[in-house]
Amino acid sequence: xxxxxxxxxxxxxxTGQSMTLLxxxxxxxxxMYWYRQDPGMGLRLIHYSVGEGTTAKGEVxxxxxxSRLKKQNFLLGLESAAPSQTSxxxxxxxxxxxxxxxxxxxxxxxxxx
Amino acid sequence: xxxxxxxPQALSIQEGENATMNCSYKTSINNLQWYRQNSGRGLVHxxxxxxxxxxxxxxxxxxxxxxxxKSSSLLITASRAxxxxxxxxxxxxxxxxxxxxxxxxxxxxxx
Numbered sequence: 001x002x003x004x005x006x007x008x009x010x011x012x013x014x015t016g017q018s019m020t021l022l023x024x025x026x027x028x029x030x031x032m033y034w035y036r037q038d039p040g041m042g043l044r045l046i047h048y049s050v051g052e053g054t055t056a057k058g059e060v061x062x063x064x065x066x067s068r069l070k071k072q073n074f075l076l077g078l079e080s081a082a083p084s085q086t087s088x089x090x091x092x093x094x095x096x097x098x099x100x101x102x103x104x105x106x107x108x109x110x111x112x113x
Numbered sequence: 114x115x116x117x118x119x120x121p122q123a124l125s126i127q128e129g130e131n132a133t134m135n136c137s138y139k140t141s142i143n144n145l146q147w148y149r150q151n152s153g154r155g156l157v158h159x160x161x162x163x164x165x166x167x168x169x170x171x172x173x174x175x176x177x178x179x180x181x182x183k184s185s186s187l188l189i190t191a192s193r194a195x196x197x198x199x200x201x202x203x204x205x206x207x208x209x210x211x212x213x214x215x216x217x218x219x220x221x222x223x224x
Contacts, residue, residue: 004155040216041216042201042214042215042216042217043156043201043214044214045211045212048211058211090155090156092155092156100161101146101158101161102156102158102212103158104148104155104156104157105155106154106155107153107155
């Protein structure tokens with residue numbers, strides 16, 4: 001049981017490039033989330049999903065897109081990376097509603113030059 | 114906007130001492146959760162306290178919730194070097210299905 005895994009662990013992009021971050025969970029959780037963490041800012045919710053085929057905007061969705069084609073996977077896309085998107089990205093999942101415990105992945109460090 | 118705000122932001126203590134950190138919030142909540150983050154790692158859930166609970170224990174952790182003051186505290190007793198981490202409170206607002214995280218408390222336990 002791997003829990004929540006994220007791919008890749010670290011990536012460097014040039015401004016304007018695109019990339020996809022992959023989150024996978026093997027706990028059969030319904031809800032999945034993408035956060036970004038910046039120094040002194042805590043975690044901010046980018047997008048989330050309440051089930052396969054559904055997505056919703058969080059607090060800071062601009063510049064990102066997501067897809068939840070399979071229950072176990074939640075993809076975060078950056079179509080045209082900007083230096084302001086340099087951050088650490090965390091994926092999380094929870095069994096049902098977010099009122100319960102969230103389980104976090106190890107994070108992806110992204111540097112946009 | 115950030116719902117939870119921890120206080121103090123950074124704490125340095127000797128091993129064996131207790132560490133206390135506080136969190137305040139602004140609106141009515143369904144529950145409040147505390148998470149720990151070790152350097153370079155993801156967050157790990159520590160404890161959840163519901164709005165109708167006032168105190169909860171888990172091992173060396175004690176959490177209190179005062180809904181009249183809209184505040185919570187996390188106490189770590191008999192701290193260990195392994196407790197060195199950042200601690201975040203997170204709230205779930207009624208009618209909302211998201212967690213709102215505070216900015217975190219950094220705790221350093223000196224061996």
